[in-house]
Amino acid sequence: MPDTLANRAAAAPLTIRMHAEDNVAIVANDGGLPPGSALPGGPVLRERVPQGHKVALVDLPAGAAVLRYGVPIGYAVQDIPAGSWVHERLLQMPAARGLDDLPMATRGAAPLPPLEGFTFEGYRNPDGSVGTRNLLAITQTVQCVAGVTAFAVQRIQAELLPQYPNVDGVVALEHGYGCGVAIDAPDAAIPIRTLRHISQNPNFGGEVMVVSLGCEKLQPERLFPSEGIPIQDRRGTGSAGPLAVPLLPGGEPRSGAGGVVCLQDEAHVGFMSMVDSILRQAEVHLKRLNARRRETVPASELVVGVQCGGSDAFSGVTANPAVGFCTDLLVRAGASVMFSETTEVRDGIAQLTARAATPEVAQALVREMAWYDDYLKRGGVDRSANTTPGNKKGGLSNIVEKAMGSIVKSGSAPIANVLSPGEKLSAKGLTYAATPASDFICGTLQLAAGMNLHVFTTGRGTPYGLAAVPVIKVATRSDLARRWHDLMDINAGTIADGQASIEDVGWALFRFMLDVASGRQKTWAERWKLHNQLVLFNPAPVT
Amino acid sequence: MPDTLANRAAAAPLTIRMHAEDNVAIVANDGGLPPGSALPGGPVLRERVPQGHKVALVDLPAGAAVLRYGVPIGYAVQDIPAGSWVHERLLQMPAARGLDDLPMATRGAAPLPPLEGFTFEGYRNPDGSVGTRNLLAITQTVQCVAGVTAFAVQRIQAELLPQYPNVDGVVALEHGYGCGVAIDAPDAAIPIRTLRHISQNPNFGGEVMVVSLGCEKLQPERLFPSEGIPIQDRRGTGSAGPLAVPLLPGGEPRSGAGGVVCLQDEAHVGFMSMVDSILRQAEVHLKRLNARRRETVPASELVVGVQCGGSDAFSGVTANPAVGFCTDLLVRAGASVMFSETTEVRDGIAQLTARAATPEVAQALVREMAWYDDYLKRGGVDRSANTTPGNKKGGLSNIVEKAMGSIVKSGSAPIANVLSPGEKLSAKGLTYAATPASDFICGTLQLAAGMNLHVFTTGRGTPYGLAAVPVIKVATRSDLARRWHDLMDINAGTIADGQASIEDVGWALFRFMLDVASGRQKTWAERWKLHNQLVLFNPAPVT
Ligand SMILES: [Ca+2]
Ligand SMILES: [Ca+2]
Ligand SMILES: [Ca+2]
Ligand SMILES: [Ca+2]
Ligand SMILES: [Ca+2]
Known part of the structure; x- marks a missing residue:
């Protein structure tokens, strides 16, 4: 009888250990496991252990370090026999970690062995970077121009794109910055350089096209101070006066005549003259973008940003470890991988500084954490602002875990x-x-860093997507993958089901990434055109 | 010969005095006026006075208060004969104004005489407010859902709106808030109540429709804690657990079954099931909105937000005074008018506290200014963050002016x-x-306050618009009105040209407002569908 078989399959004890040195594992089964359950290759349970919670794999004497992810997440407050539920009351919590006396670049692990022979089909750019998509981006210096730009984008899509079939689309880089902001504040450098660097994302082919109002605080010269995009300017009333027309370092204007369309240009008479200016400028860039062709490049040209959002008890058990395995594959292949999310990793800082390649890198980690601690303090909160009420219930004993x-x-x-x-x-x-x-802010900043592929793990489910870069979404549970079958790209829930290993899913993700980067595969977010807003990180005041 | 006539017309001296008590006026003529020019009803110029700069109308002995807008903007440092250029070196600047010892409700002006008999055609809402447009708004609890909502909005526009011809459109209330934020920070109340109150804008007819992800920090119950919109929830994994389904105070669910569409609802299988849920819910609201009819209401039902942006030397001379005259008409008609922009009015605080109707109102003004001073200080800047380099060149002697x-x-x-x-x-x-x-943040907050009509003055020109409320744009100069003939709704430049009085333009604006409010006229931003983003004011940290 299938029901019985299914029930028996569901009842087969499944545990997940994260690291070879771990002396605890977590129970994967829906509903947890009853006393007497014989763990695969391990002890028999002495009591009921809820799903997502830890079980002792060996006898843990009082004072012993409880190891998960290969690091001490606490110390046994009493003898804990093998097969016991290691709940948070049995653990002495490590104190919240300050930023003094951290282990600095102490791990000294050998570099990972190289992984060779993997390639993808990408768009090689003049600056050496490689795009995974071929997009016209329209940079906006200020929110004021967003309505006109959106109007122009509709016309570009209807009238111009059909003539340039090699171009994948047009992306308006809309944002809420640019005016009404304290542009000389110490922290204003963050949103400004973010916008500058997003404009230079490898998927935009080095074509920088700018729509400016004219009187905004974020003048084009301020946004691109040394880049030298040519600025055609006839703003008689502009406070900045006639603008210089600097060239690119190579001496060649990157964007042809007029890389910047200024709406307040006195030559504009009537709304449609502004729209037409944008279309004319777009066509200059579309012609060049249309000539781009994919070529075979090594996997080392991937620049991957990883993050998680809508996390659940299995995020750190299935999807995130599979991404971690894939991260190692990417690093071994010579690629660039970014991980982020300061408020989520803050309490694991000692692990990060120990893993730093050099003391300088460790110092830089401390610098970023200290800056964020201070930023939160200025706003009247501390780093507990990130924790969620469901954490302990889900089996996470403390902030380090x-x-x-x-x-x-x-x-x-x-x-x-x-x-x-x-x-x-x-x-x-x-x-x-x-x-x-924050999913949107993290994604926006990783775009600015130059990512050409984004990996996003989720347990609760989010339809997150970006217009500029493909987002591969990885589900932590099979139930989510089933219900969101046309939104999730990879199911890491098979790890909790006992049907696949972390390595299996990591390899599947790696191969899928090469397919997506090559344009052979589209992500679900791309197919539905699900795009989240750019959300700038602006720690400075607005005015 | 027409050329000569035009030149002579251009050369006719034009000056503008802002207040009956003023002892200075400013020169309106392009290029300023030469020595010997006889001012209309005033002295002969003793020297050249640039455009936008001040001329002494009477002899000003050393130490005399120089009055503009009826207030002292400085004190003469030497005898200034009538007909002299009153440049900033002749004025002793008032010190930057602290917040102590301010005149509190000292002006004691008589209330303005009532203005009766003016009406418009508006949509009366159950709560007594009146809409000027009939829009379906879709509130979003978090940026995560924006892509799915945008997809659904396209289908609503294509499939549903044609069946509901009395509905003017559908507005997705997209924003960057909702998760990855310090939601318990002292200042988090600001973005949260902003979103709540925007959902209740009179133009949305009291129909609150919400799209939620499910795991976001800004849960629907937190967004609407006492409003009692019904929440249909089957989030088995939601940290909030099964939600209460509170009713509206009247006991009647406002939105029919399921005022909130939760994307993580376990009943959703596949992307289109989410989109279909949004469409089903939209139809419930569209049916009711479609039954709304305009009726004649008194002008006192207008709730007008005024602001300026892209200002020039004539903003404070033509467009803003005409708006001010119109503001008086509105107040006389019993309407609500909001003015805003703390960083711009901060240095005129003494005038504001003096004008306060009561000492309590004056105290509240001081409270808001003090809060903002502190907010800027936390970010490492002071209120000079608002000033622009072109101010003095344009004739503005100091920050009070x-x-x-x-x-x-x-x-x-x-x-x-x-x-x-x-x-x-x-x-x-x-x-x-x-x-x-900030234009976008000010507009977003005035929307939350409940404005049903927005007036925006501009000198440099901005295509600013909002999806939720008509924006009437007033140009400060005829040259801008001519070039942006299909973006500017009212030309206040005729005041500087000597062709119309402040009162003339103020009355024209008042009558145009009644036409726009009634739907008899559309603004240019409405005709082109130019919409700026909602930009929330979030002084609290992101996480
Ligand atoms: Ca995360
Ligand atoms: Ca999220
Ligand atoms: Ca995240
Ligand atoms: Ca202003
Ligand atoms: Ca403004």
Whole structure:
């Protein structure tokens, strides 16, 4: 009888251990496991253990370090026999970690062995970067121009794009910044460089097209101070006066005549003259973009941003570890991988500084965490602002354990580099790109860093997507993958089901990434055109 | 010969005095006026005076108060004979104004005489408010759902709206808030109540429709804690657990079954099931909205938000004073008018507190200014963050004079009420609604306050518009009105040209407002569908 078989299959004890050194594992079965359950290759349960909660794999004497993700997440307050439920009352919590006396680059792990022979089909850019999509981006200096730009984008889609079939689409880089902001505040550098660097994302082919109002605080020269995009300006009343027309370092104007369309230009008479200016400028760029062709490039040209959102008890057990395994594959293949989400990893800082490749990298990690601690304090909150009420109920004993479940996305490679928010990435290997955990803000900052592929794990489910870069979504549970079958790209729930290993899913993700990067596959968010807003990280005041 | 005639017309001296007590006026002529020019009804110029700069109308002995907008903007440092250029070096600047020892409700002006008999055709709502448009608004609890909602809105527009011809459109209330934010921070109340109150804008007919993800920090119950919109919830994994289904105070569910569509609802299988849920819910609201009919209501039902953006030297001389005159008409007609832009009016605080109707109102003004001073200080800047380099060149001697040019939009009525950012307005008469000067943030907060009509003055020109409320744009100069003939609704430049008085333009604006409110006229931004983003004011940290 199928029902009975299914019930028996569901009842077969499933546990997940995250690291070879771990002395606890978590119970994967729906509804947990009853006393007497014989764990595969381990002890018999002495009591009921709820789903997502920890069981002792060996006898843990009082004072013993309880190891999960290969790190101590606490210390046994009494003898805990093998097969016991290791709930949070049996653990002495590590104190919230300050930023002094951290282990700095102490792990000294050997570099991972190289992984060769993997390639994808990408668009090689003049600056050496590689795009995975071929998009016309329209940079906006200020929210004021968003309505006119949106109107122009509709006409570009209807009238111009059909003539340029190699171009995948047009992306208006709309945002809420640019005026009514304290543009000289110490922290204003973050939103400004974020916008600058997003314009230079590899998927935009080095074509920088700008729509400006004219009187905004974020003048085009301020947005691109040294980039030298040509600015055709006839703003008689502009406070900035006639603008210089600097050239690119190579001496060649990147965008032809007039890389910037200024709506207040006195030559504009009537709304349609503004729209027509944008279309004319777009066509200059579309012609060049249309000539781009995919070519075979090594997997080392991937720049992958990983993050999680809508997390559940299995995020740190299935999807994030599978992403972590894939991160190692990418690092071994010579690619760039960024992990982020400062408020989520903050309490695992000691693991991060230990993993830093050099003391300088460890110092940079501390610098970013200290900056964020201070930023939260200025706003009257502390880092508990990130925790959720469901954490302990879901089996997470404390903040270190929670942070490790997020950090596990970063795999095991040494941390080779640290980026401040909005900075552009130039290094290979594993980078900590400091960003808030907010899905939209993290994604926006990873775009600015130059990612050409985005991996997003989710347990509760989110339809998150970006217009500029493909987003691969990984489900933590099979139930979510089933219900959201046309929104989730990869199901890591098979790990909890006992049907696949972390390595299996990590490899499947790696191969899928090469297919998506090559344009052979589209993500579900791309197929439905689900795009979240750019949300800038602006820690400075508005005015 | 027409050329000569035109030149002679252009050369006819034009000056503008803002207030009957003023002892200076400004020169309106392009290029300024040469020495020897005889001012209409005033002295002969002793020297060249640039456009937008001040001329002494009478002899000003050393130490005399120089009055503009009826207030002292400085003191003569030497004898200044009538007909002299009163440049900033001849004025002793008032010190930047602290918040102590202010005149509190000292002006004691008589209330303005009532103005009766003016009406418009509006949509009367169950709560007594009146809409000027008939829109379906879709509230979003978090940015995560924006892509799915945008997809659904396209289908609503294509499939449903044609069946409901009395509905003017559908507005997705997209924003960057809702998750990844310090939702318990002291300042988080501002973005949360802003979203809540925008959902209740009179143009949305009291129909509150919400799309939620499910796991976001801004749960629907938190967004509408006491409003009692029904929530149909089958989120088995939701941390909030099964939700209560509170009713409206009247006991009648406002939105039929399921005012909230939760994407993580376990009943949703596949992307289209989410879209279909949104469409089903939309139809419930569209049916009721379609039954709304315009009826004749008194002008006192207008709730007008005024602001300026892209200002120039004539903003405080033509457009803003004309708006100020119109503000008085509205107040006389019993309507609600909000003026805002804390960073722009901050240095005129003494004029505002003096004009307060009561000491309590004056105290509330001081409270809002003090809060903003502190907010800027936390971010490492001060209120000079608002000033622009072109101010002095344009003839503005100091920050008080600049502030008065913005405050003049508020007319002459006593300030009857003060709103904190994101609060909802319930008072008639003149209100100071504290907001940043940022056009998009100010507009978003005035929407939350309940405005049903928006007036926006601009000198440099901006295509600003909102999806929820008509925006009437007033140009400060005829040249802008000519070039942007299909973006500017009212030309106040005729005041500088000597062709119309401030009163003429103020009355024209008042009558145009009644036409726009009635739907007999559309604004240019409406015709082109130019919509700026909602940009929330979130002084709290993101996480
Ligand atoms: Ca996360
Ligand atoms: Ca989320
Ligand atoms: Ca995230
Ligand atoms: Ca303004
Ligand atoms: Ca403004």
